[in-house]
């Protein structure tokens with residue numbers, strides 16, 4: 276039931292209005308002063324307000340603007356004394372929904388209220404839709420596919436952390452999209468007009484990484500003929516992405532920790548403290564906790580990095596993403612190879628959906644590129660997929676690999692027992708022999724698995 280708040284100091288008028296509106300099946304709240312009206316507006320959240328413009332304790336235009344603040348979408352109808360049209364006009368300019376002059380025509384009032392309530396509902400609807408649109412606009416940056424609930428959750432976290440200065444640790448198997456997520460965090464951050472410097476800690480030879488990251492002074496080592504700033508200095512005011520952080524040398528980790536703690540470091544062979552303002556995003560496909568246990572990764576650095584960690588799930592745990600990703604990649608490679616490919620055949624899609632993707636999204640991307648090159652028509656067919664996908668073990672075996680273990684064992688038992696019974700024409704002694712179990716065990720299992 277819609278709720279109407281009446282603010283009116285004339286008690287007779289107040290009671291007439293409220294009785295009339297109640298009888299019209301609306302819920303009514305009454306206030307005989309502006310301050311009570313404001314309190315009720317806050318506590319009861321009405322769908323419509325009727326307010327007298329002349330109240331003893333507050334100027335009408337002041338009350339109107341307070342009410343608009345508290346109830347931005349609620350229509351407010353002003354009641355004015357006859358003849359004060361100028362006042363009414365200024366109230367309308369201030370955002371009142373309508374005005375009525377005393378004596379009030381109750382039919383007119385009813386029509387106005389009904390119309391006002393309808394408008395309010397529409398406005399609320401529009402607002403909700405707009406909010407939803409904004410959300411959706413965010414959750415699908417054009418180059419990032421996130422159809423699955425799991426990836427959507429990752430994006431929600433990304434959105435939340437991006438605008439902070441927090442160090443972010445991105446975890447996930449190889450090819451899951453750690454780098455693309457790191458880029459997104461930088462893009463959504465306040466540093467997005469500053470550099471994003473990417474460093475692959477595993478790709479730079481151990482001895483060189485320190486001077487790459489922190490720079491060196493002239494003569495620091497053989498070959499250092501000039502002094503050179505490191506990547507941390509180049510990333511100043513921006514973001515540095517330390518990829519494969521799990522591969523960083525343990526001695527160098529100490530220096531990194533110092534930067535994270537003090538924002539300062541010295542170049543190799545230098546003594547001067549250099550201050551930088553750099554946000555760090557790190558990523559690894561290694562299990563850092565295990566590396567800590569093996570004393571290959573500093574525990575203090577781990578905790579420092581782990582303040583905010585994001586785990587990108589492997590593709591096999593978010594199969595809803597497979598088709599949209601594949602389509603996305605087909606578009607991309609279709610443009611690259613000038614081929615107009617419309618989609619994927621059902622059979623080919625099935626092969627993709629039952630595959631485990633040890634190489635995750637990167638593997639899917641490679642499969643898509645290869646398929647676009649091979650495709651002869653406007654659809655990707657099974658023969659355009661790599662042979663290992665086409666002759667892979669039957670999908671039921673594949674299913675066994677993903678079911679929870681107890682379920683998988685049940686399935687396997689069911690399958691083997693049914694096969695054995697078929698082969699032995701239903702003779703249990705023979706079937707038990709084939710399975711290498713006793714007849715009693717077989718009977719027990721038949722019972723347990725509901726195969727009788």
Ligand SMILES: Nc1ncnc2c1ncn2[C@@H]1O[C@H](COP(=O)(O)OP(=O)(O)OP(=O)(O)O)[C@@H](O)[C@H]1O
Pocket residue numbers: 418419420421447448449450451452453454455456560600603636637640
């Ligand atoms: N959600 C996604 N939407 C679109 N493309 C994606 C998505 N996730 C990953 N990719 C693409 O897949 C490829 C691999 O992603 P990325 O390099 O970010 O993975 P990674 O986790 O850093 O891999 P690695 O551990 O091998 O370095 C890239 O080409 C990337 O653009």
Ligand SMILES: [Mg+2]
Pocket residue numbers: 453454518
């Ligand atoms: Mg990577």
